[in-house]
Amino acid sequence: MTQTNPRDTDGAVDPATLKITDMRFADIDGAPKRCTLIKLYTNQGLVGFGEVRDASSRTYAAMLKSRIIGENPCNVEKIFRRIKQFGGHSRQGGGVSGIEVACWDLAGKAWGVPVWQLLGGKFRDQIRIYCDTDSEGGGRDMGKALKARMAQGFTYLKMDLGLELLIDQPGCLSAPLGFLEKMKEYKKTVFSTPGGSIDPRAMRGEAYDLFNTAHPFTGIHLTEKGLDYLEQYMADVRAEIGYEIPLAIDHLGHIPLEDCIKLAKRLEKFNLAWMEDPIPWQMTEQYTRLGNATTVPIGTGEDIYLKENFIPLFESGNLAVAHPDVLSTGGILETKKIGDIAEDYGVSMAIHMAESPIACMAAVHVAAATRNFMALEVHSVDIPWWEDIAIGLPKPLVDNGYIDVPNTPGLGIEALNEELIAEKLHPDFPDAWAPTDEWDKEWANDRQWS
Incomplete structure (x- = not known):
């Protein structure tokens, strides 16, 4: 056609x-x-x-x-x-x-007209971007990788800090014997196809059930040695990038609330932008306990569908950052409504985005039209062909850590x-x-x- x-x-x-x-x-x-x-x-x-x-x-x-x-x-x-x-x-x-x-x-x-105009106009002409950053090795290596992001113009950073850094470190984790080995086996199998796609053959069996066990039910705990390791890792990162630039953390792993509290207390001195998805978003009472136990800002939301499902977290008073994904919330207008409700509760909004430039531009229009927006995630800054999927957008799309808000009709994608x-x-x-x-x-x- x-x-x-x-x-x-x-x-x-x-x-x-x-x-x-x-x-x-x-x-x-x-x-x-x-x-x-x-x-x-x-x-x-x-x-x-x-x-x-x-x-x-x-x-x-x-x-x-x-x-x-x-x-x-x-x-x-x-x-x-x-x-x-x-x-x-x-x-x-x-x-x-x-x-x-x-x-x-x-x-x-x-x-x-552009979508942002249909949403009521825009608050900004450029959208601040942050990107997940991977690195092999220790905290100094991660710090150097993040420093390279800063050299590219990024003014907001995020990295992973949690169970995956400890899984091969002796004495750092406590878990039912054999559990971690089966989780590693499953993860290796499930992402075995090119491009990180999921192999459907792995979506069954005991290893799948273990990997998809919610945080409170895994029996995994951080030991004091594990907490020491993560604290030192973060200290090494901050030693490289300084304390002035915001830095969020993600992928803590399926650890229970009590371990999240222990880790958060260890990390308070490192001035985190937010701790992301520490526990399943549905467990509002656990978010309340976590928020009351630490000064680290807490963020969640990429898996929440519809605005009304954010409200219990807002009402709890313990969510600092709403983090919706436009392709999970119900779309563009629903995400804007989430941002507007968050503002009423004194909560800022960052946007999760790990898809093509189509989803990226949908998020850009929401971000432009929402006052309490803070930063937009882009998972593909290291994929050289990613921005070429869409025709009619600026090149480079992410320029010096920002995306310009388009003034062309619709999302701004011509073809x-x-x-x-x-x-x-x-x-x-x-x-x-x-x-x-x-x-x-x-x-x-x-x-x-x-």
């Missing part, structure tokens, strides 16, 4: 009669994980771009095709309210969210680089934009009341 630029239709775009006619997908690998790109086609030649959450399934979006065909994509919230019952937390929110993003792209293209997408297709989905007719008439009585 031919992709048409919004203004290549003789100016005959009529937003009032715009209708969705088709939805198709392309799965690419290694950006940094598998990403499912969405195209929504219309009766007037406009094409909207969306995306399912990273490492998810296109089925979460495809199953909704019959609910949106024939609808006017400019009625974004009407469509969202029709399909939001089919979303769920984390990757299960990716289908609803991706469709919502594509509708905003179409609405902006149809009316000739997708079809040659590059063809080159990067996931082997399980070798055909880009193949017909999805099998989903045209998927039907059920969706009403949730009698």
Whole structure:
């Protein structure tokens, strides 16, 4: 199906009669994980771009095709309210969210304005970026890697600090014998395919169940030696980068609340920007206990679907940073609403983003239009071809630690680089934009009341 630029239709775009006619997908690998790109086609030649959450399934979006065909994509919230019952937390929110993003792209293209303008205008012209940073070795090595980020212009940093640094250090962890070995075996298997994609053959068995055991139930504890190791690691990092630049930490590991408290107390002197996802977000009372026990700011939210599910954490008074992912929350408008509610509770908002430039630009528009926004994550700054997926954006997209907010219609993406997408297709989905007719008439009585 031919992709048409919004203004290549003789100016005959009529937003009032715009209708969705088709939805198709392309799965690419290694950006940094598998990403499912969405195209929504219309009766007037406009094409909207969306995306399912990273490492998810296109089925979460495809199953909704019959609910949106024939609808006017400019009625974004009407469509969202029709399909939001089919979303769920984390990757299960990716289908609803991706469709919502594509509708905003179409609405902006149809009316000739950027998405941020449809959200009420912008608070900033540039979006501050932070990026996860990997490093082999000790804290000094990580500090040098972060120092290199600073040299690239980044003014906000994040790194991992937790169980994975200790798993090969003798005497640093206590766990049921054999548990850690099975977790390592599972992780090695599950990410064994190119681009870090998940091998579905590993998504079963005892090792899978162990790896997916929630934090309070693993029996893993940090020993005093382990706490000493992580404290020294952080001291070595700060010795390299100084104390002036904000530094957040992530991936503590599946350790219980009490160990999170012990670690947080050890790290208070290092002036952390936030400690991310220390425990499952649903365990609000544990967040309250953690927040009351430490002065380290606490952040979570990348796996939360819908604004109302953030409210218990806000009401607890112990969340310093809301950290939603646009492709899990329900989309662009829902993420803005989350930011606005967070502001009412005195909470700032950073945005998680580990997908293609489509998701990145959706987050950019939210960030521009939300007052209490702080920083946007980009997981792909070291992937040389990542920004080439989208055509029409500035090059480089991330420039001196920032992304410029576009003033062009929709998300600001003119087209997708079809040659590059063809080159990067996931082997399980070798055909880009193949017909999805099998989903045209998927039907059920969706009403949730009698």
